[in-house]
Amino acid sequence: MHEGRILLAVTAFNPQRWYELLSASRRVTLEPDGPADPSITYAVVWKQRPNLLAKLPNLRAIFSIGAGVDHIFTDPGLPDVPVVRVVADNLTQYMTEYVAWRVLDHHRQGFLYRAQQARKIWHEPPQRTANDISVGIMGLGTLGRAAANALKSLGFEVNGWSRREQTVDGVATFSGDKGLVPFLNATDILVVLLPLTPATRSIITYNLLRELRRRNGLGGAVLINVGRGKLQSDADIFRALEDGTLKEASLDVFETEPLPQASPLWGHPRVFITPHAAATSDPNHLVKPMLDQMEAFERGEPLKNVVDVEAGY
16 A cells, blocks of 8 residues: 555535545545645645645655646645646546537427427428537637547538637637637537636636627527537627527526526526536545646656646647
8 A cells, every 4th residue: 555645525415435446555534634634645636625735854755646736726725736637538528528529419300309299380491501600719728629529520621719719620729819700600500619828717607608600600609618618608608699699598507506497598488408427526536646647747757738827738
């Protein structure tokens, strides 16, 4: 058994399965022995309690249970150690499936057909081909690139926007403030896969949605947000749906989660809602990459997928 212990610090769900899998290879605890526990060498966290990690003298790295890391940076006592994002094939696969599913449902007029079925209407509307539709992906990290490749394989035109300049084969890429409006103007279906940072918080506003292209075979612009809820204004999305700025939306994340019962988005006929379920963090697939990273780090190899603390992702 390795020296040192892993602190498994999570809130909002039962960590039992994570504990079992981590414990198979390492010593694990759910609570440190005091605020300056010298035995803790790694922390595996999800929305850890504030200041829990601040005084651990031998902490070497922090691992996020989820793809997002913004929950870690809300801690005012976050120590100066590497923060590692979880990257695993199954997490990427889940997200790619979700994005492809929602893009295809909007493209193939799922909302219209479901409404027709409820009214027993037999009518086939005109259908455009995928290469007539431009899907714009905001965020070109691991998840965004995988989604872009899947959508290209289905025949869609794909655009990408990121804070920093990126190159992706077969994708028209835009970057920074100067590239945002041109990117939106060339996009029919907007897929949001951005991390939540100070620069991206509340980026999905009514004014941003107004820049989306609406002269297309879909009959209007579409929003799909599978990033973080606080990237968007729920009220602005509702406004955009009501006045025709948006034709439809698929939303997996919201400003407040669970989505309040009083939200008008629940009953909107052109909104598809899922409960932050696009890419669930499965310990059966995610624990091994974490343990492998720890082993490699102890052999002197550099950690992978380390977060740029200044950028927040």
